Structures are given as structure tokens and as C-alpha cells.
Amino acid sequence: MFDALSDRLRQTLATLTGRGRISEADVDTAMREIRLSLLEADVNFRVVKDFVARVREQAVGAEILGRLTAGQQVVKIVHDELVALLGVGDGTFHLQGNPAVISLVGLQGSGKTTTAAKLARHIVRQGRRPLLVAADPYRPAAADQLETLGRALDIPVHRSAAGTSVVDIARESLLAARRLTRDTVILDTAGRLSVDEALMAEITAVNAAVQPTETLLVVDAMTGQEAVNVAAAFAASVPVSGLILTKIDGDARGGSALSIASVTGIPVKFLGTGEKSDALEVFHPDRLVGRILGMGDVLTLVERAQEVVDVAQAQKLEAKLRKAEFTLEDMLEQLQQVQKMGPIGQLVSMIPGLDGMARDAQAAVDRGEMRRTEAIIRSMTTRERRDPGILNASRRRRIAAGSGTDLPDVNRLVKQFADMQKLMKQLSGVRGKGLAGLGARR
Ligand SMILES: Nc1nc2c(ncn2[C@@H]2O[C@H](COP(=O)(O)OP(=O)(O)OP(=O)(O)O)[C@@H](O)[C@H]2O)c(=O)[nH]1
Ligand SMILES: [Mg+2]
Numbered sequence: 044m045f046d047a048l049s050d051r052l053r054q055t056l057a058t059l060t061g062r063g064r065i066s067e068a069d070v071d072t073a074m075r076e077i078r079l080s081l082l083e084a085d086v087n088f089r090v091v092k093d094f095v096a097r098v099r100e101q102a103v104g105a106e107i108l109g110r111l112t113a114g115q116q117v118v119k120i121v122h123d124e125l126v127a128l129l130g131v132g133d134g135t136f137h138l139q140g141n142p143a144v145i146s147l148v149g150l151q152g153s154g155k156t157t158t159a160a161k162l163a164r165h166i167v168r169q170g171r172r173p174l175l176v177a178a179d180p181y182r183p184a185a186a187d188q189l190e191t192l193g194r195a196l197d198i199p200v201h202r203s204a205a206g207t208s209v210v211d212i213a214r215e216s217l218l219a220a221r222r223l224t225r226d227t228v229i230l231d232t233a234g235r236l237s238v239d240e241a242l243m244a245e246i247t248a249v250n251a252a253v254q255p256t257e258t259l260l261v262v263d264a265m266t267g268q269e270a271v272n273v274a275a276a277f278a279a280s281v282p283v284s285g286l287i288l289t290k291i292d293g294d295a296r297g298g299s300a301l302s303i304a305s306v307t308g309i310p311v312k313f314l315g316t317g318e319k320s321d322a323l324e325v326f327h328p329d330r331l332v333g334r335i336l337g338m339g340d341v342l343t344l345v346e347r348a349q350e351v352v353d354v355a356q357a358q359k360l361e362a363k364l365r366k367a368e369f370t371l372e373d374m375l376e377q378l379q380q381v382q383k384m385g386p387i388g389q390l391v392s393m394i395p396g397l398d399g400m401a402r403d404a405q406a407a408v409d410r411g412e413m414r415r416t417e418a419i420i421r422s423m424t425t426r427e428r429r430d431p432g433i434l435n436a437s438r439r440r441r442i443a444a445g446s447g448t449d450l451p452d453v454n455r456l457v458k459q460f461a462d463m464q465k466l467m468k469q470l471s472g473v474r475g476k477g478l479a480g481l482g483a484r485r
Contacts (some may be wrong), residue, residue: 045297048084049335055080056118056336065117070102073117085267085298090128090305098124122336129301130328132310137256137284138171142220142228144213144253146178148246148281149261150273151234154289154315156185158261159231160192161315161323166227167198174225176216177202178209178249179233189231196320199223209233209245213253230255238276246281257284259312262303264288270299274307289315292322371428374460375420415448419456422446431457 055076059065074095081091101124102117138145145162147155163173175193177186177200186202193200201219203212213230220228230249235242250258260283262270270288277283286307288300291314304311316322420428422445427434434442439453446453 045084045300045331045335048080048297048301051080051083052077052121052336056121059117067103070099070117074099074102077121081298081301084301087268087271087298087302087306090302094124094128118336122332125301125332125335126328128305128328129311129331131304131308134285134310134312134326134328136312136325138166138227139256140254142174142217142226144217144228144230144255145257145259146213146230146232146246146249146253146255147259147261147287148232148242148277148283149234150238150263151236153234153261153263154287155234155261156188156192156231157318157320158287158289158313158315158323159189159229160196160198160320162313163193163198163229164196164320165313165323165325167196171227172225173198173227173229174216174220174223175200176212176219176228176230178212178216178230180205180207180209180212181233185231185233192320199225210248210252213249217253228253238273238280243277243280250282257312258282259285259287260309261287261289261315262299263290264297264300265290265293267299271303271306274303274309278307278309283309285310285312287311287313287315288326292316371420371423371431371460372425374463375417375428415446415452416456418446419443419448419453431460 055073059069059073077098078091078095081094082088086094098117098120101120137143147159147162149155159175163175166173175189175198177189179185180203183205186200190200190202201212201216203215207215209232216228216230220226230253232246232249246258249255258281260274260277262274264270266273274283274286286303286309288303288311291297291300300311300314303309311326311328314324314326316324419442422442423434427438427442434453434457439450439457443450443453
């Protein structure tokens with residue numbers, strides 16, 4: 044679905060990364076291209092406007108312009124802003140209570156019944172025991188469809204006697220769940236042709252009667268901006284806790300998927316990617332953006348790093364980084380960790396936009412600079428390690444002499460440390476979830 048957008052964005056960003064230094068005019072050209080790509084992909088125009096303004100503002104900051112690898116930094120900014128755009132609100136899928144109640148709502152044909160089966164299968168794999176509920180009192184065929192799906196997955200389906208109200212169906216299904224020792228109830232409600240008061244009243248009544256932990260709005264991504272309007276209308280009258288975008292596998296341009304969370308303020312929780320019961324993906328904004336921009340596989344990096352870095356330590360480090368308390372002492376510890384990770388050039392090159400740094404890092408290892416770095420840090424006082432800002436010329440000379448290195452070596456390290464601090468801050472700033480956060484989620 045995102046192919047066209049992906050191609051254009053990649054092309055635009057490639058012209059930036061190809062160049063060492065970029066000017067404000069380069070940024071403007073790139074922003075025009077990005078704006079067009081997004082509009083062509085059918086992203087809501089207001090969303091596009093804000094997005095481009097935010098990216099431009101950061102990209103034009105004096106810190107970036109004219110610097111080497113500036114283009115790559117712009118890529119990073121675009122990446123982070125896209126993640127922020129998609130990652131609105133609390134994306135967790137909540138299953139509290141026994142039984143936990145999940146209600147699926149949405150317009151006719153949006154994919155509720157199909158998605159109910161997909162969700163049931165999804166949570167079975169997490170060790171739960173779902174009960175599917177045909178909560179559509181109007182069409183017996185709807186219950187038949189759900190029963191067929193349930194049978195194929197070996198998941199029981201509850202249906203009440205014809206003519207039972209939705210609220211009563213929901214209540215009865217809770218009793219059925221206890222009887223059948225099922226811990227999760229998934230309500231497949233009736234769809235309507237339009238967002239009307241009767242539909243909203245029904246959803247409100249069901250919510251009051253059985254208090255779902257999740258009221259998920261199922262929207263058809265193929266309907267483009269209409270999907271955004273529908274979601275906004277629902278959100279305005281009933282408490283919707285999350286969105287499920289279906290038919291992402293279709294040939295729509297994907298713009299609704301990119302703007303819907305930002306416009307409605309409701310997090311996307313799942314994507315429907317096909318008609319089969321296994322075609323459901325947990326929504327990870329960072330991964331989708333990675334796919335669209337085709338940049339390095341940060342998650343692979345995280346996995347690799349996790350194999351050697353103890354999670355608790357990583358989290359402690361991350362907290363320090365975020366509070367800018369990361370010191371040279373921590374760097375010393377990190378150096379030792381990094382050496383355990385194997386070829387670091389390879390590792391760092393998996394982070395988008397850091398190819399140049401990967402080469403530098405690998406070269407540093409090859410030249411034995413890690414050991415020299417260690418010696419320099421060991422020659423510092425504790426106070427100096429914690430606050431390199433106090434390292435004036437005479438202190439630096441003393442450290443150089445003490446570690447058997449030269450003044451330029453010390454200067455370089457202090458500068459590298461400052462750069463590293465900046466980089467780590469960027470890395471840990473991915474929606475407030477840094478390396479440890481990303482890793483711990485898996
Ligand atoms: N390609 C594709 N088709 C889907 C997806 N989700 C649902 N469909 C198809 O969309 C059609 C409608 O799906 P249903 O699950 O019946 O929709 P519904 O919301 O339950 O419809 P009503 O109960 O009539 O309101 C079916 O043909 C599904 O196979 C998806 O993610 N991808
Ligand atoms: Mg249905």
C-alpha cells in the first residue's frame with residue numbers, strides 16, 4: 044500500500060544523503076518534495092502542513108546546516124517525525140478482567156467479523172481462551188459467518204436467540220464465557236451504513252452494560268480520507284480506545300493510515316493485511332516507518348545489542364542518557380560492552396544514517412584506539428569523568444601526560460564524547476523508548 048510513497052520519499056532523501064553538506068535551499072527543495080509525496084499518498088493536508096513545518100524547523104537549525112552528514116540527519120528527523128505522527132497515544136492492547144471484554148465497532152463491511160476472528164487467533168497464541176460473540180441481532184447471516192470462522196479456528200462462538208437486544212447478547216455472552224471458562228470475550232457488533240445516533244446509542248449501551256477494556260473501531264483503509272472522517276465522527280461521540288485499519292494490503296495510497304491517528308488522537312493498534320485469519324499485525328509505528336523509508340533495521344541492531352547488554356543495565360544507562368547524566372565513567376563501561384558485541388562497524392551501520400560513523404568506529408577499533416581511550420579516561424579524576432566541561436587546557440595536558448598520549452588525543456576524545464552524548468540522546472528519543480525500551484517490548 045505504501046509503495047508509491049515509499050519510492051518517492053526514498054528518492055528525495057537519497058538526494059540529501061548523497062551530499063555531504065546541505066544548504067537551506069536544499070532543505071526547502073526536499074521539503075517541497077516531501078510535501079508532494081505525502082499529499083499524493085492522500086495524507087490529510089493539514090497533517091502534511093504541520094509535519095513539513097516541524098521537519099523544516101528542525102532541519103534548518105544552525106547545528107545541522109553546513110555540517111557533514113547533514114543530509115543523514117534530515118533523514119533521521121523525517122524518520123522520527125513520521126514515527127511521532129503514527130505513534131499517537133497508548134498503543135497497548137489491554138486485556139484486563141475475567142473475562143476481558145473487547146468490542147469491535149465500525150461501519151458496514153469495514154472488516155469487523157473478519158477482524159474478530161483474527162484477534163481471537165492472535166490472543167490464543169498468547170495463551171488466552173477467547174469466546175467470539177455474534178452481537179448483531181439484525182442479520183442471522185452475520186452470526187453464521189462468525190460461526191464458520193470460529194469453527195475453522197476451533198474457537199467457540201456465542202449466539203443468543205433471535206431478537207435478543209445487543210445489550211442482552213453482551214450480558215449473556217459474559218455468562219457463557221464463565222460457563223465455558225473463556226477468559227476473553229470478543230464482541231462482533233453490527234455495522235451501519237453511516238455514523239448515526241442509533242449506532243452510537245447502541246455502542247454506549249453495550250459499554251455501560253459490560254465495560255469493555257477495549258472498544259476498537261475497525262476502519263477500511265481503502266476508503267481513504269473517508270476513513271479519517273468516519274474515525275473522527277466515532278471518536279466524537281463514543282469512547283474509542285483504539286483503531287484497527289483493515290485492507291492495508293489493498294491498492295489505496297495509504298494516506299488515511301498515515302493521518303488517522305494524528306487527526307483523531309486515537310492510537311492505531313492493529314493492521315489487517317489480508318482476508319485470512321492470520322493476516323493481522325500488531326501496529327508498531329517505528330517498524331512501519333522503517334519499511335516506508337527503507338532505512339537500516341534498527342530492531343535488528345537492538346536484538347543484537349540485547350544479546351550482550353544486560354537489560355537492566357541498559358535501562359539504567361538509558362535513564363542517565365535521557366537526563367544527560369551519562370559520564371565518561373559510563374563510557375568506559377560502554378566501551379567494554381561494545382567490544383563484546385563484535386564487529387562494531389557492522390553494528391552501527393544498521394542505524395539509519397550512521398554509515399560514516401560506522402567506518403570511523405571500526406577504524407578506531409582497528410587502530411587500538413579503544414585501549415588508548417580507556418587509558419585517557421583512567422587518567423582523569425572522578426570529577427573530570429563526571430563533568431568533562433571542566434577540562435581546561437592544563438587539565439588536558441596533565442591527562443595526556445598521565446596516559447602516555449598526546450594533547451590532540453585527549454581533545455579528540457572529549458569531542459567524541461560530546462558527539463556520542465548527542466547521538467545517544469537522538470537514539471533514545473524514539474518516542475521516548477530507547478534501545479532498552481524497544482528491546483524489552485519484544
Ligand atoms: N484484503 C482484505 N480484505 C479484508 C480485510 N479485512 C476484511 N476483509 C474483507 O472485507 C469484507 C468485509 O469483511 P467483514 O469482516 O465481513 O466486514 P464486517 O465489518 O463484519 O461487515 P458487516 O458485518 O456487514 O458490517 C470481506 O470480504 C473480508 O474478507 C483485510 O485486511 N484485507
Ligand atoms: Mg460482520
